[in-house]
Every structure is written in structure tokens, then in C-alpha cells.
Amino acid sequence: xxxxxxxxxxxxxxxxxxxxxxxxxxxxxxxxxxxxxxxxxxxxxxxxxxxxxxxxxxxxxxxxxxxxxxxxxxxxxxxxxxxxxxxxxxxxxxxxxxxxxxxxxxxxxxxxxxxxxxxxxxxxxxxxxxxxxxxxxxxxxxxxxxxxxxxxxxxxxxxxxxxxxxxxxxxxxxxxxxxxxxxxxxxxxxxxxxxxxxxxxxxxxxxxxxxxxxxxxxxxxxxxxxxxxxxxxxxxxxxxxxxxxxxxxxxxxxxxxxxxxxxxxxxxxxxxxxxxxxxxxxxxxxxxxxxxxxxxxxxxxxxxxxxxxxxxxxxxxxxxxxxxxxxxxxxxxxxxxx
Amino acid sequence: xxxxxxxxxxxxxxxxxxxxxxxxxxxxxxxxxxxxxxxxxxxxxxxxxxxxxxxxxxxxxxxxxxxxxxxxxxxx
Amino acid sequence: xxxxxxxxxxxxxxxxxxxxxxxxxxxxxxxxxxxxxxxxxxxxxxxxxxxxxxxxxxxxxxxxxxxxxxxxxxxxxxxxxxxxxxxxxxxxxxxxxxxxxxxxxxxxxxxxxxxxxxxxxxxxxxxxxxxxxxxxxxxxxxxxxxxxxxxxxxxxxxxxxxxxxxxxxxxxxxxxxxxxxxxxxxxxxxxxxxxxxxxxxxxxxxxxxxxxxxxxxxxxxxxxxxxxxxxxxxxxxxxxxxxxxxxxxxxxxxxxxxxxxxxxxxxxxxxxxxxxxxxxxxxxxxxxxxxxxxxxxxxxxxxxxxxxxxxxxxxxxxxxxxxxxxxxx
Numbered sequence: 001x002x003x004x005x006x007x008x009x010x011x012x013x014x015x016x017x018x019x020x021x022x023x024x025x026x027x028x029x030x031x032x033x034x035x036x037x038x039x040x041x042x043x044x045x046x047x048x049x050x051x052x053x054x055x056x057x058x059x060x061x062x063x064x065x066x067x068x069x070x071x072x073x074x075x076x077x078x079x080x081x082x083x084x085x086x087x088x089x090x091x092x093x094x095x096x097x098x099x100x101x102x103x104x105x106x107x108x109x110x111x112x113x114x115x116x117x118x119x120x121x122x123x124x125x126x127x128x129x130x131x132x133x134x135x136x137x138x139x140x141x142x143x144x145x146x147x148x149x150x151x152x153x154x155x156x157x158x159x160x161x162x163x164x165x166x167x168x169x170x171x172x173x174x175x176x177x178x179x180x181x182x183x184x185x186x187x188x189x190x191x192x193x194x195x196x197x198x199x200x201x202x203x204x205x206x207x208x209x210x211x212x213x214x215x216x217x218x219x220x221x222x223x224x225x226x227x228x229x230x231x232x233x234x235x236x237x238x239x240x241x242x243x244x245x246x247x248x249x250x251x252x253x254x255x256x257x258x259x260x261x262x263x264x265x266x267x268x269x270x271x272x273x274x275x276x277x278x279x280x281x282x283x284x285x286x287x288x289x290x291x292x293x294x295x296x297x298x299x300x301x302x303x304x305x306x307x308x309x310x311x312x313x314x315x316x317x318x319x320x321x322x323x324x325x326x327x328x329x330x331x332x333x334x335x336x337x338x
Numbered sequence: 339x340x341x342x343x344x345x346x347x348x349x350x351x352x353x354x355x356x357x358x359x360x361x362x363x364x365x366x367x368x369x370x371x372x373x374x375x376x377x378x379x380x381x382x383x384x385x386x387x388x389x390x391x392x393x394x395x396x397x398x399x400x401x402x403x404x405x406x407x408x409x410x411x412x413x414x
Numbered sequence: 415x416x417x418x419x420x421x422x423x424x425x426x427x428x429x430x431x432x433x434x435x436x437x438x439x440x441x442x443x444x445x446x447x448x449x450x451x452x453x454x455x456x457x458x459x460x461x462x463x464x465x466x467x468x469x470x471x472x473x474x475x476x477x478x479x480x481x482x483x484x485x486x487x488x489x490x491x492x493x494x495x496x497x498x499x500x501x502x503x504x505x506x507x508x509x510x511x512x513x514x515x516x517x518x519x520x521x522x523x524x525x526x527x528x529x530x531x532x533x534x535x536x537x538x539x540x541x542x543x544x545x546x547x548x549x550x551x552x553x554x555x556x557x558x559x560x561x562x563x564x565x566x567x568x569x570x571x572x573x574x575x576x577x578x579x580x581x582x583x584x585x586x587x588x589x590x591x592x593x594x595x596x597x598x599x600x601x602x603x604x605x606x607x608x609x610x611x612x613x614x615x616x617x618x619x620x621x622x623x624x625x626x627x628x629x630x631x632x633x634x635x636x637x638x639x640x641x642x643x644x645x646x647x648x649x650x651x652x653x654x655x656x657x658x659x660x661x662x663x664x665x666x667x668x669x670x671x672x673x674x675x676x677x678x679x680x681x682x683x684x685x686x687x688x689x690x691x692x693x694x695x696x697x698x699x700x701x702x703x704x705x706x707x708x709x710x711x712x713x714x715x716x717x718x719x720x721x722x723x724x725x726x727x728x729x730x731x732x733x734x735x736x737x738x739x740x741x742x743x
Contacts, residue, residue, distance in 0.1 A: 004410065010340050026406070027406070027410045027411070030410060092384065092385055093367075093384045093385025095386075096385065116340075118340055118388065119384055121370045121386075121388070122367075122370060122386040125367065125369035126369075128369070129367075169340060170341075170383060171340060173342070174388060174389070195394075197394060199397040199399060199402065202397075203397065206405050206409060209406060210409045213409060213410070225393065225395075226389055226390075226391040232371065234371065234372045235371065235388065238370055
């Protein structure tokens with residue numbers, strides 16, 4: 001019996017599934033594989049290095065979500081230089097970073113922006129708010145990405161072999177279901193937009209299995225209490241007015257066309273990359289690190305030769321291990337011992 | 339990538355709202371969401387309301403699992 | 415009278431003696447009042463439980479308590495967990511120069527109140543003052559002594575197969591109260607630290623059953639860490655049920671918003687009691703209305719803690735690898 005391979009696009013799903021032990025309840029015919037929807041995991045090393053260089057500049061306050069603080073760059077993480085005295089602050093919201101900028105007019109406050117379509121609109125709204133409040137010491141280092149081009153890359157790849165996609169519920173609150181419809185039709189793969197409770201996930205998998213077994217390539221909104229077909233138009237409008245789409249580097253996947261976001265020229269005064277011109281070394285994937293294959297669902301963490309040996313949460317080699325949503329972190333934390 | 343939590347809108351201000359997550363209150367931005375009223379339930383992500391959300395229906399987990407197993411084994 | 419503590423208050427001179435005298439009067443008892451270099455204690459012969467802990471919490475004052483209350487409770491509780499009645503405490507203060515006397519006064523009053531509640535005497539102490547930046551306002555160390563009842567069965571660190579695990583109430587309150595107070599995250603809630611003396615609850619526990627093997631208060635690292643320690647030293651497995659673990663709704667909701675797992679968040683007024691299965695209900699009733707039976711000890715998956723999840727599956731509950739940080743992803 002051929003296995004039904006379903007991709008959990010979103011890191012939040014990977015973690016929720018691991019935490020609830022759901023896999024053990026599923027029939028053997030279903031194989032769940034991880035996807036690229038972990039913003040921390042796909043942030044290239046260069047981006048971390050740039051953030052660290054900026055954080056080291058005198059007078060700079062570097063603000064970031066908690067997720068980023070332990071991700072390794074080419075020489076340590078933000079947490080490491082924090083211990084050495086760099087002013088690095090964990091924030092819950094991009095707006096908190098703006099408040100810090102207002103309260104510290106003599107300092108330059110940089111926000112390390114990481115995330116997908118759920119998060120990037122909040123950064124866009126913050127830039128508009130910064131402009132309104134006339135704050136001139138607030139900057140964004142944008143590493144925001146768009147998930148659909150990565151899904152395209154995976155659907156096109158022969159190695160990935162995905163039968164259906166468990167799609168991220170909260171990204172979809174913003175995007176609506178229309179982008180998935182184009183994707184599903186083009187690649188002939190069904191998609192179910194799924195929420196994050198245990199029941200939501202089981203329901204999403206059930207729907208997806210039915211679609212796969214019937215050879216359908218439809219899109220279903222399983223998470224219909226939160227996701228509407230048209231999504232959040234205002235959020236997308238704000239996003240499009242502040243950011244433009246660029247080609248961007250995905251750790252482990254390489255360069256993907258029109259998959260990243262940078263600030264538009266009219267908001268250049270908020271662009272951290274333009275304000276601080278720093279040089280960082282070219283990213284190199286560490287020897288033996290299989291994060292790239294893991295986020296495409298080609299390999300499972302246990303198939304990486306560094307897993308649990310050279311690469312652990314305490315001493316991570318790749319971001320999949322240190323990210324709170326990383327596939328390797330989930331496997332290591334919840335499933336390494338049989 | 340998607341940590342968003344439901345909350346009830348308690349009061350509104352210009353561009354912001356005070357919401358209750360259930361014993362935990364916070365001021366959040368309405369910068370990316372239109373049409374929010376007092377009493378609405380919204381999903382909050384990184385300090386912003388990103389969308390409205392309805393009540394989760396309780397499902398019989400065992401039934402869902404059984405349906406899943408049946409769907410897998412169903413002959414085409 | 416000066417407004418703030420200065421380095422001179424720690425140099426052995428007149429100012430230091432004035433400060434110590436102020437504290438002595440506050441904590442006065444026959445033993446302390448002797449002011450000898452060491453306290454002379456009258457202890458019945460037998461086994462003594464002895465524990466020490468240092469307190470470096472920031473902020474000094476938080477919903478539900480302060481560093482002074484914590485410093486007494488923490489040591490009272492460690493001694494109580496051994497099945498001993500806490501009697502005497504030492505108190506060492508390391509004060510950062512510049513600390514307001516009004517703040518020190520408040521902390522000292524809190525120490526006195528908490529010690530009185532537990533019936534413990536502060537019998538010896540020390541004061542040091544360090545230069546600005548070398549401490550966070552104040553660091554406190556307390557060591558405590560209690561007497562173990564010789565007739566009672568020994569409480570150790572090894573659980574037994576078939577033991578049930580009883581907890582006295584909801585988890586993660588202290589850690590979340592501190593996090594909210596410290597990080598300025600802007601969440602308003604009624605979440606208070608659960609910091610309190612557990613000596614009476616521990617005593618009720620011991621009176622209700624002769625078959626208690628371990629008692630432990632899960633502080634830093636949360637319940638998950640404490641259970642892993644016990645599973646490891648007992649060389650046995652532990653199984654707990656997610657749906658049976660008590661968590662106040664507001665605590666759970668704040669954890670959800672910040673992406674934190676309550677099982678790894680610190681407690682300061684909770685303890686788990688490992689008791690023979692047959693006595694579990696008795697012990698639960700004796701502890702109080704918030705107590706719950708959360709799991710049991712097994713000979714399977716030795717040294718591991720497994721969690722039966724709400725959805726009916728099971729997974730490992732590992733040791734905390736590194737600090738949980740608020741996250742968005």
C-alpha cells in the first residue's frame with residue numbers, strides 16, 4: 001500500500017503535531033513530512049550575520065522576536081553577543097520596537113523582521129505608524145518571506161513527492177484561499193487550510209486524505225471559523241503599499257524568485273540595510289547539515305547524520321534544530337527516544 | 339510561523355483595542371483589521387488583530403480518527 | 415539617618431553595626447540576640463534536614479510576593495520536602511550600594527512575616543555591601559535546618575513502582591507573574607506568584623499516609639524538570655496525564671499568547687508527593703481542595719517521563735534544554 005505523503009507546510013503545525021503525539025494515532029499509510037514554513041529555519045546565515053553586525057554597532061538597540069535569538073550565524077548567535085554587552089531586546093510586537101525608538105531618540109533601534117504573511121503586515125503597519133509619529137530612529141531589517149513561491153518550488157521538485165498540503169491557518173487568515181486555488185490547479189495537488197488545535201489538525205488531515213484518495217486537486221478551508229476565501233484585504237493592501245517582492249535566499253532551498261520582501265523606496269528611510277552598510281560573509285551551509293532537505297520533506301531529521309550527535313538544541317548547527325518550530329527541534333524534543 | 343491566539347474585544351480606541359485572552363488583557367493594534375466591534379472575537383498575532391474568529395466546535399476526536407482511518411482504507 | 419545603603423554600611427564600622435542592629439531588633443529572638451559568631455541551637459538528637467538557597471529574583475517586588483518572602487519560603491519548603499519541621503534559618507544579605515533603606519525595610523518586614531508564619535527563627539546572619547552594578551539591588555541567601563521525626567519513614571529522592579503522584583495545585587503561576595512583571599510585555603492580569611510556605615501542607619501529607627517516598631517542590635525548570643530528576647534518580651518511568659495537570663485559565667492563556675509551555679515554568683508554592691497508589695486519594699484530600707492526582711510511577715521507559723496527551727496519544731516530556739523565550743512563530 002503506497003503511503004499518502006502529506007506536507008505540514010507550517011512549523012507551527014509541525015510542533016503542534018509533535019507536542020500532541022498525533023502521529024502515533026494516525027494509520028501507518030499516512031506519512032507526515034515537514035515543510036518550509038518555519039521562518040527562522042529558512043532565514044539565511046547572512047541575515048543573522050547582518051543582524052549581529054548591526055547589534056554590535058555602538059548606539060544601536062537591536063530588537064527581535066524571541067524565536068531568533070539563539071539561531072546561529074557564521075560566528076555565534078544574537079544571544080551570544082548579548083552576553084558580551086550588545087543591547088539586544090526581545091519584543092512581542094514590532095510596535096514595541098517602535099515604542100523603544102520613541103523612548104530612546106539618541107539611539108538607533110533596529111527591528112529584525114522575520115516571518116511570513118501572518119507577520120509582515122504587522123511590520124508594514126508599524127512602518128506607517130512610524131511615519132505618522134515622525135520617528136526617524138526606527139529601522140527594519142527585512143527578512144520577511146512569502147510562502148507560495150517555496151510551495152511552488154517543492155511541488156515542482158521530483159524529490160519531494162508530496163500528495164497533499166496541510167496549509168497554514170493563520171497565514172491564510174491574511175491571504176485567503178485564492179492563492180492556494182491557483183497553486184492546487186497548477187500542480188494538481190489538494191490543499192486543506194488547517195487550524196492548530198488537535199481537533200483542527202485531525203479534521204484537516206481527514207479532509208486531505210479524502211481529497212487525495214479521490215484524486216481531487218481542490219482547496220478546502222478546514223479552519224473556516226477564521227479563514228475566509230478573500231482573506232484580510234486591508235492587511236494585504238498595507239503590505240503591498242510598504243513592501244515590494246524581491247528574489248530571496250532561503251536557507252537550504254537556494255534562491256527563489258519573488259519570494260522575499262524589502263521596503264519600497266518611499267520607505268527607504270526605515271530600511272536597516274540602507275542605513276547601515278555592512279558587509280557579511282557569503283552563507284555556507286555547514287558541513288553535513290541537512291536542513292535544506294528536511295524543510296523540503298526529502299529527509300527526516302533522523303536521516304541527518306548530525307542529528308543528536310553534532311547538532312543538538314544546546315549546540316545547534318542548523319536552524320531546524322534551534323528554532324522553536326524547527327522540525328529537528330520537534331523530533332529531538334518529543335520523539336528521539338523510542 | 340503562525341502563533342495567533344483568540345481574544346475578546348473589551349473596548350476600542352483609535353487604531354487600537356483592549357482585548358481579553360481569558361484573565362489576561364492587553365492593548366493591541368487594529369492597524370491591519372477593519373470593522374472590529376466591542377464584543378468581537380479576534381485572533382491576535384504579534385500584538386495585532388489579524389482577523390475575526392468564531393467559536394471552535396467541540397469534535398469527537400475518536401470519531402474524526404475513525405473517519406480518517408476509513409478514508410485511508412477506502413478503495414478507489 | 416541615611417536614605418540609601420552605602421559601602422560604609424558594609425565596612426565593619428559604626429554604620430554597619432547600626433544596620434545589623436536594626437535587623438536584629440526586627441528578627442529578635444533569644445538565639446539571635448546573643449549575637450555570637452555562630453548560633454547555638456538546641457536540637458533533639460536524631461537526623462537534621464539542612465538546605466540552602468540563594469535568591470536573585472528580579473524585580474524585587476512582584477505580584478504575590480517579593481525577594482524576602484521568597485527567600486524564607488524557598489528554604490522552609492526545601493526543608494519541609496524532606497519531611498522535616500523547619501526550625502531555624504540563617505539570613506545572608508548582599509546589598510548593592512544605593513539600595514533605598516525604605517526598600518530594605520519592606521523586604522525585612524516581609525522576611526519577618528513569612529518566617530513567623532512558618533514558625534521559623536532567624537538565628538544568624540550576615541550583611542555585605544557591594545559596589546553599584548555588582549548586585550541587582552539585593553541578593554539573599556538563606557540556609558535552613560529542620561528536625562526529621564525519627565519514627566517516620568525516610569523521605570528520599572527515589573520513588574517506587576506503583577507510586578501515584580499528587581500535586582497541591584495549579585502550575586506556572588510564579589514564573590508567569592515574574593515574566594509579566596519583568597519584561598514589560600504589557601499584559602494585565604491577576605496572575606500572582608504562588609510563593610508561600612508549604613510546611614503545613616507537607617505535614618498534613620505526612621500525617622495522612624506512612625507510604626510517602628518522595629516530596630519535591632518544582633521551582634526553576636518547572637514540573638517537567640522536577641519529574642525528570644525524580645525519574646532519573648529512581649531509575650523508573652513516570653507517566654502523567656495532560657488533562658489532569660491543574661493550570662489556572664489565566665496562566666494557561668498567557669502561556670499560549672507567549673508560546674510558552676506551563677510544564678517548564680517555575681513554581682514557588684507547589685509540591686509533588688509520591689505515595690503508594692492505595693493512599694493517593696487520602697493524601698489528595700489531606701493536602702487540600704486544589705490538589706490533584708496527575709500520574710504514576712512505572713517500570714516501563716525507565717528514567718523517562720511520558721505525557722499522555724489530551725488527544726489520547728503519548729509522548730516524551732523531556733528535560734528543559736534552554737530558557738523558554740516569548741515567541742511569535
